[in-house]
Amino acid sequence: xKTEIISIGNxxxxxxxxxxxxxxxxxxxxxxxxxxDRITVVPDEREEIFSILKxxxxxxxxxxxxxxxxxxxxxxxxxxxxxxxxTRLVFHEEAYxxxxxxxxxxxxxxxxxxxxxxxxxxxxxxxxxxxxxARGMWFSKTDxxxxxxxxxxxxxxxxxxxxxxxxxxxxLIKNFRKKTIYHKTVLTQGIGESFLSVLIEKWENTLxxxxxxxxxxxxxxxxxxxTGTGDDETKVKNQVDAEIVSLLKFIPEYFYGxxxxxxxxxxxxxxxxxxxxxxxxxxxxxxxxxxLITSIPGSSKYYKGGIIAYSNEIKENELGVSxxxxxxxxxxxxxxxTEMANRIRKKFNTDYAIATSGIAGxxxxxPEKPVGTTWIAIVTPDKTVAFRYLFGEERERNIRKTAxxxxxxxxxxxxxxx
Amino acid sequence: xKTEIISIGNxxxxxxxxxxxxxxxxxxxxxxxxxxDRITVVPDEREEIFSILKxxxxxxxxxxxxxxxxxxxxxxxxxxxxxxxxTRLVFHEEAYxxxxxxxxxxxxxxxxxxxxxxxxxxxxxxxxxxxxxARGMWFSKTDxxxxxxxxxxxxxxxxxxxxxxxxxxxxLIKNFRKKTIYHKTVLTQGIGESFLSVLIEKWENTLxxxxxxxxxxxxxxxxxxxTGTGDDETKVKNQVDAEIVSLLKFIPEYFYGxxxxxxxxxxxxxxxxxxxxxxxxxxxxxxxxxxLITSIPGSSKYYKGGIIAYSNEIKENELGVSxxxxxxxxxxxxxxxTEMANRIRKKFNTDYAIATSGIAGxxxxxPEKPVGTTWIAIVTPDKTVAFRYLFGEERERNIRKTAxxxxxxxxxxxxxxx
Numbered sequence: 001x002k003t004e005i006i007s008i009g010n011x012x013x014x015x016x017x018x019x020x021x022x023x024x025x026x027x028x029x030x031x032x033x034x035x036x037d038r039i040t041v042v043p044d045e046r047e048e049i050f051s052i053l054k055x056x057x058x059x060x061x062x063x064x065x066x067x068x069x070x071x072x073x074x075x076x077x078x079x080x081x082x083x084x085x086x087t088r089l090v091f092h093e094e095a096y097x098x099x100x101x102x103x104x105x106x107x108x109x110x111x112x113x114x115x116x117x118x119x120x121x122x123x124x125x126x127x128x129x130x131x132x133x134a135r136g137m138w139f140s141k142t143d144x145x146x147x148x149x150x151x152x153x154x155x156x157x158x159x160x161x162x163x164x165x166x167x168x169x170x171x172l173i174k175n176f177r178k179k180t181i182y183h184k185t186v187l188t189q190g191i192g193e194s195f196l197s198v199l200i201e202k203w204e205n206t207l208x209x210x211x212x213x214x215x216x217x218x219x220x221x222x223x224x225x226x227t228g229t230g231d232d233e234t235k236v237k238n239q240v241d242a243e244i245v246s247l248l249k250f251i252p253e254y255f256y257g258x259x260x261x262x263x264x265x266x267x268x269x270x271x272x273x274x275x276x277x278x279x280x281x282x283x284x285x286x287x288x289x290x291x292l293i294t295s296i297p298g299s300s301k302y303y304k305g306g307i308i309a310y311s312n313e314i315k316e317n318e319l320g321v322s323x324x325x326x327x328x329x330x331x332x333x334x335x336x337x338t339e340m341a342n343r344i345r346k347k348f349n350t351d352y353a354i355a356t357s358g359i360a361g362x363x364x365x366x367p368e369k370p371v372g373t374t375w376i377a378i379v380t381p382d383k384t385v386a387f388r389y390l391f392g393e394e395r396e397r398n399i400r401k402t403a404x405x406x407x408x409x410x411x412x413x414x415x416x417x418x
Numbered sequence: 419x420k421t422e423i424i425s426i427g428n429x430x431x432x433x434x435x436x437x438x439x440x441x442x443x444x445x446x447x448x449x450x451x452x453x454x455d456r457i458t459v460v461p462d463e464r465e466e467i468f469s470i471l472k473x474x475x476x477x478x479x480x481x482x483x484x485x486x487x488x489x490x491x492x493x494x495x496x497x498x499x500x501x502x503x504x505t506r507l508v509f510h511e512e513a514y515x516x517x518x519x520x521x522x523x524x525x526x527x528x529x530x531x532x533x534x535x536x537x538x539x540x541x542x543x544x545x546x547x548x549x550x551x552a553r554g555m556w557f558s559k560t561d562x563x564x565x566x567x568x569x570x571x572x573x574x575x576x577x578x579x580x581x582x583x584x585x586x587x588x589x590l591i592k593n594f595r596k597k598t599i600y601h602k603t604v605l606t607q608g609i610g611e612s613f614l615s616v617l618i619e620k621w622e623n624t625l626x627x628x629x630x631x632x633x634x635x636x637x638x639x640x641x642x643x644x645t646g647t648g649d650d651e652t653k654v655k656n657q658v659d660a661e662i663v664s665l666l667k668f669i670p671e672y673f674y675g676x677x678x679x680x681x682x683x684x685x686x687x688x689x690x691x692x693x694x695x696x697x698x699x700x701x702x703x704x705x706x707x708x709x710l711i712t713s714i715p716g717s718s719k720y721y722k723g724g725i726i727a728y729s730n731e732i733k734e735n736e737l738g739v740s741x742x743x744x745x746x747x748x749x750x751x752x753x754x755x756t757e758m759a760n761r762i763r764k765k766f767n768t769d770y771a772i773a774t775s776g777i778a779g780x781x782x783x784x785p786e787k788p789v790g791t792t793w794i795a796i797v798t799p800d801k802t803v804a805f806r807y808l809f810g811e812e813r814e815r816n817i818r819k820t821a822x823x824x825x826x827x828x829x830x831x832x833x834x835x836x
Contacts, residue, residue: 013454015445016634018438022459027433036431037466041440041457048455055473216434280726286712287705290726294704297780297813305732307725308698308708314723314766348732362715395715 001176002060003029004038006052008067008077009155012041021066021157025164032169033181033229034062044068049080057148062172064164067155069134081121081152085139089119092135095126099133127151127167132159136167149175180233182240185216186224186247187261188254189408193217196224200250203243210236211243219397220404256408263407264292264299270414271302271352278410279348280306281319281340283331284358284374289403304348309340319343332357332369334377334386341377342384352414353379354406358389360398372398376406380413419594420478421447422456424470426485426495427573430459439484439575443582450587451599451647452480462486467498475566480590482582485573487552499539499570503557507537510553513544517551545569545585550577554585567593598651600658603634604642604665605679606672607826611635614642618668621661628654629661637815638822674826681825682710682717688832689720689770696828697766698724699737699758701749702776702792707821722766727758737761750775750787752795752804759795760802770832771797772824776807778816790816794824798831 005025011017019041026036037060042048049068056063068077082088096118103110117133120126127136132154139150151168153160188196193215197204204213210230216223226243230236248255257266271278280290287308293299309315312326315336320343325335337357345353358374365371371393377386389405391398423443429435437459444454455478460466467486474481486495500506514536521528535551538544545554555570569586571578606614611633615622622631628648634641644661648654666673675684689696698708698721705726711717727733730744733754738761743753755775763771776792783789789811795804807823809816 012441013444013457014448014632015441015443016632018436018441019457020436023430023433023436025433026431030432037461039431039437039457039459043455214432214434282705285709286717286721287700287708287724287726288712290705290728291703291709291817294706294726294728295814295817299704300728303704303728305726305728305736306705307736308705308712308723310708310712310718310721310723318723318725318766348736396713399709399713 001034001062002037003034003062004040004056004060004064005036006056006063006065007039007041007155008044008049008065009041010043013043021155021160024157024161025064025066028164028169029064029172031181031183032173033177033179034172044076046076046080049077050084053080053084053150056150057142061148062176063148063150064168065150065152066160069152069154070132070156077152078119078121081137085121085123085142085150087121087123090122092118092120092126095120095135098128098135102130102133127153127163129154129159129163131162132156134159136163138168138171179229179231180236182228182233182236184226184240184244185259186226186244186255187257187259188222188224188251189220189256189263189404191222191251191254193222196222196251196254200224200247203247203250207243208239211240220401253412256411262296263404263411264296267293267407267411267414268296268299268302270411272298274351274414276302276351276414277349278303278352278354279344279350281344281353281355282306282308283310283315283340283356284360285356285399285403285406286310286360288399289354289356289406292403292407304350306348307344315340319347330369332359332373332375334375334388337375337377338384338386341379341386345379351381352410354410355379356402356406358391358398358402360402361393361395374398374402374405376402376409378406378409378413385409385413419480420455421452421480422458422474422478422482423454424474424481424483425457425459425573426462426467426483427459428461431461439573439578442575442579443482443484446582446587447482447590449599449601450591451595451597452590462494464494464498467495468502471498471502471568474568475560479566480594481566481568482586483568483570484578487570487572488550488574495570496537496539499555503539503541503560503568505539505541508540510536510538510544513538513553516546516553520548520551545571545581547572547577547581549580550574552577554581556586556589597647597649598654600646600651600654602644602658602662603677604644604662604669604673605675605677606640606642606669607638607674607681607822609640609669609672611640614640614669614672618642618665621665621668625661626657629658638819671830674829680714681822681829682714685711685825685829685832686714686717686720688829690716692769692832694720694769694832695767696721696770696772697762697768699762699771699773700724700726701728701733701758701774702778703774703817703821703824704728704778706817707772707774707824710821710825722768724766725762733758737765748787750777750791750793752793752806755793755795756802756804759797759804763797769799770828772828773797774820774824776809776816776820778813778820779811780813792816792820792823794820794827796824796827796831803827803831 022039042052124137124139134154137152211228214225228236228240290306315321321339329335337355341353341355355377361371372391374389391401440457460470542555542557552572557568629646632643646654646658708724711721733739739757747753755773759771759773773795779789790809792807809819
């Protein structure tokens with residue numbers, strides 16, 4: 001069985017918009033057990049759309065098409081569809097009612113253009129679009145041998161995503177999938193892909209054939225995705241979960257969560273449960289840690305605020321770091337970062353505090369403290385800890401890696417109090 | 419003349435990596451005057467690569483291929499190339515020397531694998547790769563009628579990008595382009611695409627036929643790209659520049675820069691030139707403004723630091739905002755944001771200060787102050803200004819829009835002193 005994605009849109013061919021739709025769809029299809037064999041981008045032009053449909057029909061069982069629908073683009077695509085599938089447009093009562101209801105909610109008037117959108121090809125199943133006016137269309141087994149299914153969806157991500165998840169993938173699973181599939185992703189921080197692979201090599205080598213492992217690295221984070229396949233859903237799930245229990249024994253200090261967890265959310269939950277509060281004193285991360293924490297709705301419940309002490313003057317005057325430490329050890333030192341963390345905690349009267357001081361680059365490095373040298377301190381109600389890191393040479397990555405490392409250190413310290 | 423892009427890589431077909439390579443290439447080609455007609459993604463598999471090359475040869479004059487090269491992937495792709503172009507691999511002395519030199523710089527040992535990478539097809543022109551070991555390959559006019567050029571590049575962006583800009587595009591311009599093309603992009607902040615289009619409608623309608631306009635919106639920012647084509651380079655350039663002078667008269671309060679300018683860079687340059695300093699007091703933006711400012715190398719020269727006053731307690735105790743203002747007007751008010759900006763400037767002893775206070779959402783809105791309500795204040799050596807905005811309902815976008823608006827207000831105030 002071959003599956004392919006076709007994205008229609010001039011904006012994708014001039015580089016104005018990155019084709020995140022196709023990669024999101026490929027990821028979701030892959031999670032549901034469907035391997036995508038090809039992705040093609042074509043312009044909003046009759047002949048180009050017609051010929052890619054013809055090509056796809058020759059080689060694939062399932063063809064997912066996005067774009068080319070919507071009030072201003074409808075004409076071309078639907079015209080091509082009628083020609084390609086040898087059918088005609090008919091007025092679709094239910095589709096029109098949906099548009100009316102959607103517009104009532106938004107206080108818009110239904111126009112002739114919208115009425116025209118309710119004209120849909122006769123020989124397809126239409127898919128509801130709760131977030132827009134263009135319905136999806138599913139043409140089943142369209143070729144002479146009953147081989148190819150074509151599914152058309154709008155290109156607006158906000159409309160396409162629920163349609164794929166709620167209508168298309170369940171339909172594909174029902175019609176095409178033989179086996180059950182179960183995924184679970186283990187999140188790690190503070191270790192690179194190659195070191196991680198050495199650490200878990202023994203475990204990886206003993207994985208049964210029906211469970212596969214994928215490394216998904218991002219700056220500062222590596223995600224490990226386990227995928228199990230089999231006939232019995234419960235059995236596969238239990239098998240994957242048991243493998244994860246074994247895996248975690250190899251990486252206790254790097255593991256922080258599963259699937260879509262984020263460090264800033266986990267910390268928020270931990271603090272909220274303890275009714276504890278947090279403050280930050282940032283130098284090299286320049287507010288990025290505070291930004292991550294406050295990007296979470298409800299963070300004002302546990303995060304009181306922080307000081308960005310970018311200059312030594314502010315470290316001294318506002319945070320009360322001793323001039324002696326600054327002169328003797330330098331701003332990027334255990335002494336200074338520890339003072340920063342303790343002072344902000346006291347000053348802002350919180351339970352926990354984070355502090356960072358480092359050389360983000362590209363300038364400011366010395367032979368003793370090269371670019372990437374970073375100190376992080378965490379203060380809890382019980383103790384102060386501080387660690388030194390040597391990240392890389394890129395400013396942006398150094399800032400991001402420092403922030404993630406600091407959040408993970410904090411997570412561990414809050415967890416330790418349990 | 420038809421141009422197409424082929425991206426080889428399994429990682430693109432499982433959604434692990436978004437195909438930013440293809441959209442970046444499409445943008446660069448478009449800027450150089452080449453319209454991309456199709457983008458195709460295929461897996462790292464012999465037969466799939468062979469058949470897409472065959473298809474592309476039928477329809478396109480220029481085919482750009484990325485991926486499938488590099489020390490571990492070389493075998494498959496080069497094998498296919500030899501078969502497809504009916505040629506054989508020969509040892510390429512210059513390519514090998516390049517790898518040796520690159521490795522010497524990085525203190526790596528050249529392995530047999532790297533030596534194999536210097537084996538390249540006999541009948542192509544090779545393209546230097548200053549950032550890696552896999553050379554590019556350009557096969558000219560390969561079909562029976564001398565119609566199709568195939569260009570192969572590595573998939574690593576860091577290696578592909580300089581190769582496209584330094585070797586491929588200059589070659590394409592020399593061989594294929596008839597006219598000269600000139601682009602200039604005008605950057606605006608603080609106005610949406612549809613309002614902007616109304617403002618500049620009159621100007622847009624008088625644009626000559628050889629100059630086109632593209633709207634490129636991002637959250638909080640709209641870029642306007644003008645593209646001129648013609649026979650005489652200087653003439654086209656002058657023509658576009660003159661149109662921009664007219665355009666700017668319609669949007670003086672929204673325009674902030676050209677092409678790749680960023681507000682945080684412009685502000686940094688302005689402050690640096692004046693030897694002036696800046697501090698920030700952020701509530702709703704939670705450190706994001708500080709993060710943008712400190713993402714610029716050298717920002718420690720003008721940015722002293724800031725306070726993230728997320729809770730009212732910190733606004734009162736650390737910034738010295740009066741309790742009376744907080745109780746009487748609320749934290750999201752002209753009075754409080756003005757006090758925040760003035761206090762941080764005094765406390766941190768800087769020339770300029772920014773302050774923000776708003777309801778980022780999703781909670782915290784009231785009928786009088788719905789989610790998205792935001793106050794921004796700027797203090798200069800001469801005066802204090804404060805403005806109220808009503809952004810949208812999405813937390814992330816509200817934070818971003820507030821930060822960009824604050825930076826642009828600051829830019830105007832610094833500029834005013836000139």
